Amino acid sequence: MIAEFTDIWVYLRTGPLLWLTVTLAAYVAAQWLYERTGLNPLLNPVAVAVVLLVALLTATGTPYQTYFEGAQFVHFLLGPATIALAVPLYTHLGTVRAVLLPMLVALLAGAVTAVGTAVGVAALLGASFETLASLAPKSVTTPIAMGISERIGGLPSLTAVLVILTGILGAMLATPLLNALGIRDWRARGFAAGVAAHGIGTARAFHVSEVAGTFAGVAMGLNGLATAFLVPLLIDWVR
Amino acid sequence: MLAAITALLLCQLIGEAVVRLVALPVPGPVLGLVLLLAVVALRRGVPATLESTASGLLKHFSLLFVPAGVGVLQHLPRIEAEWLAIAAALLVSSAATIVVTAVVMRAMIRLMKLDDTTRSHGA
Numbered sequence: 001m002i003a004e005f006t007d008i009w010v011y012l013r014t015g016p017l018l019w020l021t022v023t024l025a026a027y028v029a030a031q032w033l034y035e036r037t038g039l040n041p042l043l044n045p046v047a048v049a050v051v052l053l054v055a056l057l058t059a060t061g062t063p064y065q066t067y068f069e070g071a072q073f074v075h076f077l078l079g080p081a082t083i084a085l086a087v088p089l090y091t092h093l094g095t096v097r098a099v100l101l102p103m104l105v106a107l108l109a110g111a112v113t114a115v116g117t118a119v120g121v122a123a124l125l126g127a128s129f130e131t132l133a134s135l136a137p138k139s140v141t142t143p144i145a146m147g148i149s150e151r152i153g154g155l156p157s158l159t160a161v162l163v164i165l166t167g168i169l170g171a172m173l174a175t176p177l178l179n180a181l182g183i184r185d186w187r188a189r190g191f192a193a194g195v196a197a198h199g200i201g202t203a204r205a206f207h208v209s210e211v212a213g214t215f216a217g218v219a220m221g222l223n224g225l226a227t228a229f230l231v232p233l234l235i236d237w238v239r
Numbered sequence: 240m241l242a243a244i245t246a247l248l249l250c251q252l253i254g255e256a257v258v259r260l261v262a263l264p265v266p267g268p269v270l271g272l273v274l275l276l277a278v279v280a281l282r283r284g285v286p287a288t289l290e291s292t293a294s295g296l297l298k299h300f301s302l303l304f305v306p307a308g309v310g311v312l313q314h315l316p317r318i319e320a321e322w323l324a325i326a327a328a329l330l331v332s333s334a335a336t337i338v339v340t341a342v343v344m345r346a347m348i349r350l351m352k353l354d355d356t357t358r359s360h361g362a
Contacts, residue, residue, distance in 0.1 A: 027302045046301050050308035057312060064312045071306035077296065078303045080247040082268035083254075084293035086275035087285050102347030110340030118332035125324035131317065135328055139336060142304045147266020157310025158317065162329065164308055169333045177334060183341045185348060192341035196333055199300055219340075225269060232264030 013062065019070030026052040039207055041171045044200060046164050078143035082224075085141070089221040096218050099187055106188070107219065110195035111226040114139035115234050123238055132238055134158040136231045138166045141198040144224040152235045163198065170197025171204035186211040194219025243292035250275045 012018040030048035037043050057067055068075070096103060118135045127135070133154030137145040142163045149159035174193045183189055190212030193201035198220045206213030254271030257263070263270065279285050285293075311318070318325065348354060 023305055024302070027305055046304050046308055049302075049305045050311065053305070053309045054312055057309070064310060067309060068306060071309065074303055075306040078307075079251045079268050079271075080244070081296045081300055081303055083247045083250045083271040083275050084296045086272045086279065087290060087293035088297065089272075090276055090279045090285060099344075099348060099353055102344050102351060102353065105347050106340050106344035109343040110336050113339040114332055114336040117335045118328045121331045122321075122324040122328035125327055127321050127324035127328070128317075131321050131325065135325070138329065139332070141300075142307060144266060144269055146307060147268060151264055151266060155314065157307055158314045160304060160307035161311040161314065161318075162325070164304060166329055166333055169329055170337065173334055174337055177337050178341055181338065181341065183345055185345060185354075188341045188344040188348065191344055192337045195340045196336035203301075221272075225273070228265040228269040 016070035082143040138162040167200025190215030243289040
């Protein structure tokens with residue numbers, strides 16, 4: 001009996017089916033937990049699914065390369081999904097047109113702050129160049145951030161982790177910080193959450209206000225574009 | 240749906256090809272995004288099939304980050320060695336970005352007298 005299980009395991013662990021299924025199962029479980037706890041920002045589904053999978057891979061002694069042979073089918077969809085961001089961006093650009101100029105000025109200020117402070121603080125504390133390059137695009141949505149990281153000499157998979165951590169942090173910090181500053185305009189609140197914390201900040205903004213969520217979504221798309229053009233120019237200063 | 244998927248992949252393919260051809264520093268999918276944005280802006284509308292395919296893909300956007308996130312396994316030694324710099328950078332940068340973006344946007348809205356009625360009450 002145990003020998004049969006071993007045989008099945010040996011067969012399954014080499015093909016892509018097992019780890020593709022486990023990736024989806026981990027995410028479904030994490031999503032369930034997130035919804036059950038009233039969308040607690042600390043239990044971000046991406047973070048929980050990653051922790052579950054890392055624990056499972058470590059326990060079974062499975063190398064990341066073997067895991068990725070299955071997970072690559074999910075990973076591949078990041079490219080087309082990034083292109084698909086053009087659709088909500090176009091749809092919402094109409095509704096946000098009234099404050100287009102304030103948005104673009106705030107976008108530029110926010111994008112420069114995000115890249116500048118992250119790279120500046122880490123450089124002061126002695127981080128290596130690969131770490132700095134991986135940190136630079138951390139405020140934009142993962143597929144764009146990974147692409148930027150790869151092009152400037154960072155480690156795309158480290159960037160992915162830093163992006164997710166930034167999103168969780170931003171979603172937690174936005175409400176108390178904006179309240180302390182006395183900023184009541186939903187448009188400015190949502191836009192700030194989207195620039196700082198991409199999709200995770202946007203999801204959080206939608207939980208508080210429809211207007212904030214719309215502005216956060218537009219901010220995520222615009223910051224993806226702005227940072228993709230800014231980072232390659234700024235990173236030369238620390239090289 | 241098939242036409243919409245083909246359009247998305249085609250935009251990505253053109254984006255990747257152009258980025259490599261003219262050595263642009265931006266990622267291929269970003270250029271693909273700009274291309275699709277330009278196409279729907281020129282058509283003055285999003286076809287229904289593209290609308291539903293895009294929203295289907297983006298509905299589970301978070302799931303797509305999971306395989307890359309698991310890649311942390313390969314970077315545990317680096318994170319252990321540089322955890323203080325990484326943690327401080329993320330914390331300072333997230334807080335500063337939220338504050339700067341919101342303050343600049345509010346200042347611009349006031350400057351241009353675009354204040355409106357959709358205001359929060361501290362939520």
